Amino acid sequence: MLGKLLKHELRATSRYLLPIFVILALFTVLAKTALGLEIFDGILSFIPGFIMVGYVISMIAIVVVTIVVLVMRFYKNLTSDEGYLMFTLPVKSSQLINSKLIIAFFWSFLSFLAVILAIIVLALTEVDIMTIKLGFKMFWKQINTEFMGYSTLFVVELIVLTILSGINKILHVYASIALGQLLNGHRLLGSFGAFIGITVAIQFIVTAAILVMGITFDSDVAFTTLVTVLFPVVIISLIVLNGVFYFITDYLFTKKLNLE
Secondary structure: OHHHHHHHHHHHHHHHHHHHHHHHHHHHHHHHHHHHHHOOOOOHHHHHHHHHHHHHHHHHHHHHHHHHHHHHHHHHHOOHHHHHHHHHOOOOOOHHHHHHHHHHHHHHHHHHHHHHHHHHHHHHHOOOOHHHHHHHHHHHHHHHHHOOHHHHHHHHHHHHHHHHHHHHHHHHHHHHHHHHHHHOOHHHHHHHHHHHHHHHHHHHHHHHHHHHHHHHHHOOOOOOHHHHHHHHHHHHHHHHHHHHHHHHHHHHHOOOOOOO
């Protein structure tokens, strides 16, 4: 059943998000072409500037639209009148959450990748490919020097942190919406308030943890400590926090669902 939910969710979100990706790809190609030509003189001199504006706006739009579509999709599907249909399906609330979480992470990653690729494609008109390769080699050599054999572990932990952070942001929104739906007639306001409240609480805890770690560690901390101590602590913290967010969302939709 999860597969069917994923297929339905992907189809529903694609209608809104795929056109934005196509627009970004189009403006990236146009920008790359315009910067490589010298034919836009006189009355045509405004064309490259117009294309570049469209290129920048499309990069911003792909991020903003992706966030708005994914958040509103979750909110409307599960806490508005549409929830009456969704929660009558022969599936657990956890499966509904899982399907939306997987698709949300997929589109978030895809939008991030699209922006990075758009920047790289445009930069290649001015930066030599060999220079980029040389820069990466020098960067990796520096990483190997600083982390003294822990460079691979550093990269793996960085990837894990990135994935967990992305999931954390999505589940943070989901938990906020699940809490907000408890307020009759003020679901959206309640969701926003819950999001702010959770954010403030997390910032307070993180600040306290940083102060404690600042006292515990010397000012001159080795890069190996970053990999063997700090990153694992942050990874475990994110796993726990993600679990809490997920539990809150699943529990409230299972036991405290309020669609009135």
